[in-house]
Amino acid sequence: MTAQPTPRLDAIGLVVSDMAASLAFYRRLGLDIPADADSAPHVEAALPGGLRVLWDTEETVRSFDPHWTRPSGGGRLGLAFLCGSPGEVDTVYADLVAAGYRGHLKPWDAFWGQRYAVVLDPDGCEVSLFADSA
Incomplete structure (x- = not known):
């Protein structure tokens, strides 16, 4: 019997409307985000233990998922x-x-x-x- 692969949580992704504003907020919470990342379409920050936080602009997400729409309401x-x-x-x-x-x-x-x-x-x-x- 072959062992089933076990996925491992590696990253948490956020889709943002304003990269610089979002990164400024998370920097205030202590995340180590490169200073020159504010205009990037995709940013990653490693957390202790190896988990990563990923930020993508709405435009970046639409580049590979043209039907993506911004969530509305709760449950985010x-x-x-x-x-x-x-x-x-x-x-x-x-x-x-x-x-x-x-x-x-x-x-x-x-x-x-x-x-x-x-x-x-x-x-x-x-x-x-x-x-x-x-």
Whole structure:
């Protein structure tokens, strides 16, 4: 019997309407993104552990999928960033909102034992900030 191949999650892809705006947001969250990437049609950033985040402009996606349309409504992919402490959740949230990004859920002590908040990236994707409350 031949073993079935096991896929491995390697990357998370985001389709963006404004590459520079999206990369500026994720740089504020600590992702190491090359400074000269703002005008590129495709950008990649490696995360600790080997997982990658990929950004493609809407035009890039339409170049190989001409029927692609921008999602509307909810249900989009969301990313979650672990913060070092509950206070860091509050600080990062406040920094992003002060920089003009949209807050979605202000920091609160969630019933599952974490300090939690949600901001929206420039394309409206939910980005969670969290830390254990202990």
